[in-house]
Structures are given as structure tokens and as C-alpha cells.
Amino acid sequence: ETGVTQSPTHLIKTRGQQVTxxxxxxxxxxxxxxxxxxxxxxxxxxxxxxxxEENGRGNxxxxxxxxxxPNYSSELNVNALELDDSALYLxxxxxxxxxxxxxxxxxxxxxx
Amino acid sequence: KQEVTQIxxxxxxxxxxxxxxxxSFTDSAIYNLQWFRQDPGKGLTxxxxxxxxxxxxxxxxxxxxxxxxxxxxxxYIAASQPGDSATxxxxxxxxxxxxxxxxxxxxxxxxxx
Numbered sequence: 001e002t003g004v005t006q007s008p009t010h011l012i013k014t015r016g017q018q019v020t021x022x023x024x025x026x027x028x029x030x031x032x033x034x035x036x037x038x039x040x041x042x043x044x045x046x047x048x049x050x051x052x053e054e055n056g057r058g059n060x061x062x063x064x065x066x067x068x069x070p071n072y073s074s075e076l077n078v079n080a081l082e083l084d085d086s087a088l089y090l091x092x093x094x095x096x097x098x099x100x101x102x103x104x105x106x107x108x109x110x111x112x
Numbered sequence: 113k114q115e116v117t118q119i120x121x122x123x124x125x126x127x128x129x130x131x132x133x134x135x136s137f138t139d140s141a142i143y144n145l146q147w148f149r150q151d152p153g154k155g156l157t158x159x160x161x162x163x164x165x166x167x168x169x170x171x172x173x174x175x176x177x178x179x180x181x182x183x184x185x186x187x188y189i190a191a192s193q194p195g196d197s198a199t200x201x202x203x204x205x206x207x208x209x210x211x212x213x214x215x216x217x218x219x220x221x222x223x224x225x
Contacts, residue, residue: 004155033212040217041217042116042201042203042215042216042217042218043156043201043215044215045212045213045214048212056212058212088153090155090156092156099143099144099161099163099205100146100158100161101158101213102158103148103155103156103157103158104155105154105155106153106154106155108153
């Protein structure tokens with residue numbers, strides 16, 4: 001167990017809908033990152049938040065957005081869902097004093 | 113653009129064997145390299161992290177090496193056990209952000225009892 005939790009575990013949406021995924025970081029971790037992992041592939045970096053501000057982003061369109069709250073929990077929001085958004089979404093947290101990231105168990109999103 | 117490749121994509125070996133998983137990357141300007149384990153449908157567990165100034169790291173039956181100049185890393189697993197069955201992913205971090213790590217597609221390892 002890494003101390004990082006994600007909700008929900010599974011989610012089914014239809015194309016065009018919006019979705020919010022949640023992550024609770026390990027205590028004391030002020031940096032959170034989100035990744036998308038398609039079936040059979042490695043995770044791809046979506047963005048990182050530090051002290052409630054986005055400070056790094058991968059090659060994802062603006063319809064992927066996020067929030068980080070003062071208690072270091074965070075959200076990933078995806079608007080106008082597309083079929084290709086079906087994937088496992090992982091969050092990872094760390095402190096700025098270490099390079100090791102602790103991953104949550106992920107949310108499996110299916111878009112029909 | 114950094115690309116990370118892991119070969120083979122899948123590997124099946126009998127219990128007790130020593131084995132090596134390979135990872136290659138195209139840009140040698142890395143901050144660190146990590147090896148992760150992922151069980152089916154689950155999140156990632158960090159196994160070993162090698163800083164760019166290091167050559168290897170060891171944890172129990174696992175040993176990871178790093179050769180930046182050739183863009184290669186290996187994960188050595190000694191005396192494999194059925195519980196080692198999982199997908200193993202390597203990932204490299206750029207200098208600019210330790211969180212923006214680039215993953216390979218992984219090697220799916222199966223240990224036969």
C-alpha cells in the first residue's frame with residue numbers, strides 16, 4: 001500500500017460526457033501527477049500540480065484539466081469524452097525532497 | 113524527443129531462473145531512471161531508482177544497472193519466483209521535471225512453477 005487512494009475504481013461514460021476523477025495523496029506530499037495508461041502501453045504523463053498550480057504538462061489537449069486542493073487531494077477533469085479516452089488513469093504523489101513517486105491503484109474509465 | 117523501449121514485450125521462464133529485463137532510451141540527458149512493477153489492473157510500485165550519477169542499485173533479489181552513454185538499463189532478477197509474475201516498466205525522468213517521466217511499454221513476465 002502506497003497511501004495514495006483514487007476514486008472511483010471503475011467508471012463508464014458515454015462519448016461527449018464529462019468526468020471527474022479524484023486522488024488523495026499520501027500525507028505530506030505536495031506534488032501530484034496524473035498519467036493515462038492505455039491497455040498494453042506504459043503510462044503517459046498528463047500534468048503535474050505543485051502547491052495548487054499546474055507546473056508541467058504533457059501532450060494532452062485543454063479538455064484535460066485538473067485541480068489540487070490545500071489538503072493535497074486533487075482532481076482530474078476530462079470534458080467532451082472521446083472513445084480513445086478509455087484507459088486506466090493513475091495519480092502519483094511525492095514530496096519535493098525525493099524523486100520517488102507513489103502511485104495510486106488507478107481509475108479504469110470506459111467511454112462507450 | 114525521448115523514447116523508451118523495452119524488449120521483449122513478454123517473457124516466460126521456469127521458477128528459480130535468473131533473468132534480465134532490458135530497457136533502452138534515446139536521449140542520454142536523463143535525471144534518473146526507475147523500474148516499476150505493475151500487477152494486472154493495478155497501480156505501479158517503484159522497485160529501484162537510479163540517479164544519473166549512479167551505475168546500479170540493489171534491493172533484495174533485484175539489481176538494476178544504468179549505462180547513460182549507451183542509453184541502456186537492465187533489471188536483473190535472481191532466483192525468480194511465481195510471485196515475481198507482473199509487468200515491469202522502466203521510466204526515465206528529464207532534468208526539468210522529476211515527475212514528467214517517460215515510460216516504456218513494459219515487459220510482461222510470467223514465472224512458471
